[in-house]
Amino acid sequence: MTRTLNRQHRYSADTLFAGVYRLTERATAVYTAAGLVIVYPEAAQHVLEPRRLRAGVDPVSAFDALLTEVVAEWCATASRVGVEVSGGADSGNVTLSTTAAGFVRVDTFGLLMGGRIGLLQQERRRALVDHLGLRDTAVPAMRHPPFVPGGVRERRLPHDPAGAFYQEAFDVVRSHVAARGCEVIFTGGGGDEVNAHHSRTSAELPLSEPVPWLGEKATEALARVDENLAPVPVLPVPTLMAFGLHNPAYLRLGVWPVAPLVHPRVVRFMEQLPHQHKRGKMMFRDRLRRAGLPEFVAAPTEPENFLAVMESGLRAYGLPLLDDMLRESRLIDLGYVDPDGLAMARDHAERAPVVPDLLCDTLALEVGLRSLE
Template identity: 50%
Template sequence: MLAFRLALADLTRPAWHWDHDRWRCGESWVQPISHPALAHEIDHDRRATTILVRDLASPVTLEGPTPPVTGGDGAADAARGDALVLHLQPGRVTLTAGIGGTVPLYLADNGEVLHGTWDLPALRDLLQSSRLQDRAVARALTRRHRYSSDTLFTGVTMLTERAIATFTTAGVQLTYPPPAEHVTRARGLRPGADPRDGLAYLLTEAVRPWCTSGAAMGLELSGGLDSATVAIAAHQSGATPLRTFGLLVEGTLGAEQHHRRAAIAAHVGALDDVLRAHDHAPFCTGGIRASGAAHDPRGEFYREAFEALADRAADRGVAIMLTGNGGDEIMAPRIDELPPPPPQSLAEVSWLGPRAHDALAAIDDNLAPSAVLPTPTLMGFAIHHPAYLRAGIWPVTPFAHPRLVRFAEQLPLETRRGKKLFRDFLTRAGLPPYVTHPQRTEHFRDLMQQGLRHHGLSLAERLLAEGMLLADHGFINPDALQRTVRDAHQSATVPSVLCDTLVLEVGLRSLLAPDAAPVV
């Protein structure tokens, strides 16, 4: 929600003034993201300066309860929305996050100066290959992702939800909040109760602030149940005109996906834009990874396609993008409602090096406590949303509204299983069975295979010939990776987990090379 450079020396005699797009004081500056979906306030006196940045759905203001700089009463109020409070005092900087986590905030310091940004490449001058975070790299290579303040670099911290970061001459200290309280057991429905009514009410509550903002709205429309449910809610909340955007896969699946999308768009009166996903496969020529441009290695697997979608939406004038992200999480069975999953195998990542193997023992260290929102949703935000911000679009995820999350936690399993509630909601709205109960749904597995087969294997060979950073630092075994690549040329399917290694290697190179060169 903001970027900044804060020198402790400037906070001794603060004299903040607005300069074009940011607040300045000496060599320090604070730049809130400029967007109609966001607001910011500043309050300063001789003792301290407080800057609040929030989205339009957040209730907290500087004139309301005390800003949550110490985790006191104000923290509970700020936590109801997506807000960030920056509190500046002589010798001390304090940041407190709300629950939203729509975009990440990365923190890094070089002694007397604290840098903060939502866009990791902005910190590239402070990044070093000698400071790779072992457990974070191991998580990325093995798809054992965790919600944590850890990043790929030991010198960079991510501010997690409700956490407090304090910067002094001693460096950055992060304090996690207490675990969020959750409904621990599903409840039975009252006789005659219809959970579709609760879903409709809460989705309307989540969408309404954005429908009344006056900003042009778009919607990620895949053709699946989640985005279709958001589309109906947005339409019923008065979101007109609404533009929908989708990535269309190829073949029979794509034809069925197009049929469903057309029905949903027509039902809500949306103007529909379609991009062919296979024109933007992973590692494709012209994509951000192939270009060598600095980028966050944690980005979306299919970031080439989703960045093309974001750019198309920006070209159409969209300022706010609704997404169906989070639908899987709120409808998912709880751990106690399912048989225990089988142990996760590392057999398919046969090229792990000794440093990565050793780091697996610490993979669950430094985990953030239970969050208000589902942690997979929050992790997805950090991966998916920065591309929208770069395009000037604010992403909104109605399924991450706290009251809707709590409502879903209480629903009986039979209502959540197979997303029955969404299917029933769409059926009542009048959508046809081929939308509410499709025989097959779209997926990106073929897109992944195309990207790896046509671009990824040759990229892997080139990287191995040059010498890989991950190999130099002991995270992968280059000989084992070479065998995997050689075998993949002869097999019907390329191991999809190979993408994780290539994404990480190319991303790290883009950040650490003095002048990153194109990889293709």
């Protein structure tokens, strides 16, 4: 609970509920008359230092061939596939490989942000799908912010209390993916992580800013957030945790999500790649340029983000939920949230130009717990 409230998520067998466990990658669930035991594997081995390229080797061509080969592994399984396209370099590279892999049909889907950033994003997406001759479905994210009426949270439908803040918007995207008959959806997940310049041998995540409305029980538990962590996995930890938020809703619709950029072979390739080819996603961007895409697609000056959509949802629908929470709250009753601190945050949010996005985590957890009652 404290990890969720304080945005210090950890990859572990632990969940919000006693008796419910997460089967982490390569772990084994052993169930006997004595009960259930989760057995963690040994830590995965990783490349400690990048290697030097041989003379004459072109990393862009090597990456092109590898990623397309990884995507093409699904050709025997699915004829109709989709790609989540954001307008960034990660999903752009996945889209290039998907169209080159030989599927019967490829459709693209994605969220469009609002404002100037959204207009630039729309131009990038249109340039990509038109260049490749794909059929695209774009969902305006500002129409589906967190806690929007008609969404899973507002309707109190049973859902994961620790679910993603963009769940309402992506629920609409996922419904389009399923309606098109896509059996597999390729995503650009993990692109940031495989291009990052840091050790792959640590499972620790960066500390987040402190939450001023943490209750006494949650504050006491802060010292234990790093207990019972899963060992170092094959894939980057943040990517695996994002899978836990993003993928289950696809699976419930019968769609299998795949993130080719973190296929183990691609992870290994990227770990060995000299950093100058990963800095600023240089190799990813060079591949887009070679494919004939314009510079504003290969290297956008203002990449999209979800912050404006989150702010819209918090301002319009989150603050009334806060008022309701101050009157009656499971988190306050359980000692995880301090009512005085939350009341101060509510007062500040009313007057502040931007509602603190940390409130989204608290509200989502409260609403999610109520949905399961």
